[in-house]
Amino acid sequence: MSATALAAGLGLRNPDYASKTAFTTTVLPLAADGSAVAQAEAYFESFSPTLVIATEKIGPNAEGIAHMSSGTPAAASRARAEHIFDLAAARGIPSIGIGDNGNEIGFGRIEGAVKKWKPGGERLATRVATDVLFPANVSNWGAYGVIAALSILLGRTDLLHDVETERRMIEACVATHAVDGSTGRHILAVDGTPLAMQQAVVTMLAGIVRNAQIKGYKRPF
Amino acid sequence: MSATALAAGLGLRNPDYASKTAFTTTVLPLAADGSAVAQAEAYFESFSPTLVIATEKIGPNAEGIAHMSSGTPAAASRARAEHIFDLAAARGIPSIGIGDNGNEIGFGRIEGAVKKWKPGGERLATRVATDVLFPANVSNWGAYGVIAALSILLGRTDLLHDVETERRMIEACVATHAVDGSTGRHILAVDGTPLAMQQAVVTMLAGIVRNAQIKGYKRPF
Numbered sequence: 023m024s025a026t027a028l029a030a031g032l033g034l035r036n037p038d039y040a041s042k043t044a045f046t047t048t049v050l051p052l053a054a055d056g057s058a059v060a061q062a063e064a065y066f067e068s069f070s071p072t073l074v075i076a077t078e079k080i081g082p083n084a085e086g087i088a089h090m091s092s093g094t095p096a097a098a099s100r101a102r103a104e105h106i107f108d109l110a111a112a113r114g115i116p117s118i119g120i121g122d123n124g125n126e127i128g129f130g131r132i133e134g135a136v137k138k139w140k141p142g143g144e145r146l147a148t149r150v151a152t153d154v155l156f157p158a159n160v161s162n163w164g165a166y167g168v169i170a171a172l173s174i175l176l177g178r179t180d181l182l183h184d185v186e187t188e189r190r191m192i193e194a195c196v197a198t199h200a201v202d203g204s205t206g207r208h209i210l211a212v213d214g215t216p217l218a219m220q221q222a223v224v225t226m227l228a229g230i231v232r233n234a235q236i237k238g239y240k241r242p243f
Numbered sequence: 244m245s246a247t248a249l250a251a252g253l254g255l256r257n258p259d260y261a262s263k264t265a266f267t268t269t270v271l272p273l274a275a276d277g278s279a280v281a282q283a284e285a286y287f288e289s290f291s292p293t294l295v296i297a298t299e300k301i302g303p304n305a306e307g308i309a310h311m312s313s314g315t316p317a318a319a320s321r322a323r324a325e326h327i328f329d330l331a332a333a334r335g336i337p338s339i340g341i342g343d344n345g346n347e348i349g350f351g352r353i354e355g356a357v358k359k360w361k362p363g364g365e366r367l368a369t370r371v372a373t374d375v376l377f378p379a380n381v382s383n384w385g386a387y388g389v390i391a392a393l394s395i396l397l398g399r400t401d402l403l404h405d406v407e408t409e410r411r412m413i414e415a416c417v418a419t420h421a422v423d424g425s426t427g428r429h430i431l432a433v434d435g436t437p438l439a440m441q442q443a444v445v446t447m448l449a450g451i452v453r454n455a456q457i458k459g460y461k462r463p464f
Contacts, residue, residue, distance in 0.1 A: 090464060206462035219450040222443035229440040241427035243311060 024049045029194035031187060041069065051101075058102035062109045074110045075118045078161035079103045081127035081148035091123035091203075093142035103127060104150045111151075119152035120164040122213070128152040160213045163223050170227040174234040182228055185221040192217055245270045250415035252408060262290065272322075279323035283330045295331045296339045299382035300324045302348035302369035312344035312424075314363035324348060325371045332372075340373035341385040343434065349373040381434045384444050391448040395455040403449055406442040413438055 024034055033046035040048040050065070052058055065071075080096050081104050082088040088096040107127055110117045119128010124136035124143055130151030137143040158164025166182065173181045183191075192210050201207060204214030212220055245255055254267035261269040271286070273279055286292075301317050302325050303309040309317040328348055331338045340349010345357035345364055351372030358364040379385025387403065394402045404412075413431050422428060425435030433441055 092462070092464065094464060204462060205460060206464060214454060215450050216453070218446050222446040222450075225439045225443040229436050229443075232437070233435060239426060241313070241425060243313065243315060243427060 025194040025198045026191050029187070029190040030183060037069065052103060052106070054099050054101055056102075058105045062105040065106070066109055066113070066115075071110070071115060073116050073118065074106055075120070076103060076107065076127035076152070077120045077165045078122065079127045080125055081107075081130065081150035083145065083147055084149045087145075088148070089125050089142075089146035091125055091146070093146050104148075107150050107152065116154075117152035118154045118156065118168070119150075120156045120158060120161050120168065122158050122161045122164070124148070126161070128155040129157070131155040132157075160215065160223075162212055162220065166223060166227055170231050173231045177235065179231065179235070182231055183224065184228070185224050188220050188224050189217060192220060246415040246419045247412050250408070250411040251404060258290065273324060273327070275320050275322055277323075279326045283326040286327070287330055287334070287336075292331070292336060294337050294339065295327055296341070297324060297328065297348040297373070298341045298386045299343065300348045301346055302328075302351065302371035304366065304368055305370045308366075309369070310346050310363075310367035312346055312367070314367050325369075328371050328373060337375075338373035339375045339377065339389070340371075341377045341379060341382050341389065343379050343382045343385070345369070347382070349376040350378070352376040353378075381436065381444075383433055383441065387444060387448055391452050394452045398456065400452065400456070403452055404445065405449070406445050409441050409445050410438060413441060 027047050027049065028034055031045060033040075033043070035043065035046045035048060037048045037050070040046045051061075053061055080088045080090070080100060088100055090096055104127060107117055107119075109115075117128075119126065119131070121128055123146075124140040125146040125148055127148060127150045129136050129147065130149045132155065133147050133149065133151070136147035140146065156164040156168060158167065169182050173179065189210075192212065196208050196210060199208065202209055202211040202214060205211065210217040248268050248270065249255055252266060254261075254264070256264065256267045256269060258269045258271070261267045272282075274282055301309045301311070301321060309321055311317055325348060328338055328340075330336075338349075340347065340352070342349055344367075345361040346367040346369055348369060348371045350357050350368065351370045353376065354368050354370065354372070357368035361367065377385040377389060379388065390403050394400065410431075413433065417429050417431060420429065423430055423432040423435065426432065431438040
């Protein structure tokens, strides 16, 4: 996570510095057991978040069991991120979920659809809903789409990363032993789609952001 | 048309040679008046087509008037391609239409929807239907999608062009004084989207075609 964030151009700083400095971030731990509840409360106390976002973060089903997209139970070492989102919901703090299989935090918003349509959905559908859910073919692409939308809303061209940065991010991620989600291989691919396809998505979004900033031109025919 | 076809890697040959040789083609004239009817019949007589395809070829509305996507009447010099498709329909020859605005041959298949949803649709909706219609954001992309689908159905990797060829095609097209459809400018852009976005679409499709040829691998988690 830290390596990929740095490759994305986000400086890794302590929470106090990061909270005051654009394009920096903090990576913090979250427990894999019930102590994550108190940890979530402490984080909210320290940082007073105005929005919480989960990207492809696995969430438990109604019985409290979390699953991989294949239907296999998730590792016991899984950080209990659902406590962040349960707390946000209880306190009325806005939340966004981005995912690509139905087992990730946010899909509780359409739990019935996941159970109906996703193979193994009855088991893996998460109970954890967010205010807004972005289902995507690849979760990363959903996150990039959110950044592109934000870029257009704010009229900014410095938020979305570029294709060379995308390459650095995937390389950094794989260099820390992460695997491609579809093949389990240590290659420059995301959910079975090669690096060039990640860069193609970034290029498409960059084109949309760029075109949104062109005003008033009309073709003469 | 000839320059772009050659840049796409299609040799320009006479009809007899082209009909027998893969990756070659013929560019033939079609009249802008009623004589196109007899011309279409002569072409069918000579070539016995088993399929006809139109990509972003403007077709007339029910009153016989063809329009640009902006609602402006089309130039009088427009080739009357509708006669090719009228003849194919009369003879039961399969037809495909690809377009991006509702005024192109094929959209007669959903004429009511064009009239209802497209600005100026009442005027510009074409009467000319094809058996299959591929509406696309950009007509070129629809055509590339058809090639990608064909590649998967046939298990072939040599049908879809690559990103360098895409660049050559757009360059060749603009060099013959064609303009970008959205801005009317002589730039490397298609319907307002830059060359890099065309290449991104080709890359996405190539990735899909490639993945369709990977069989039997299953991730271990």
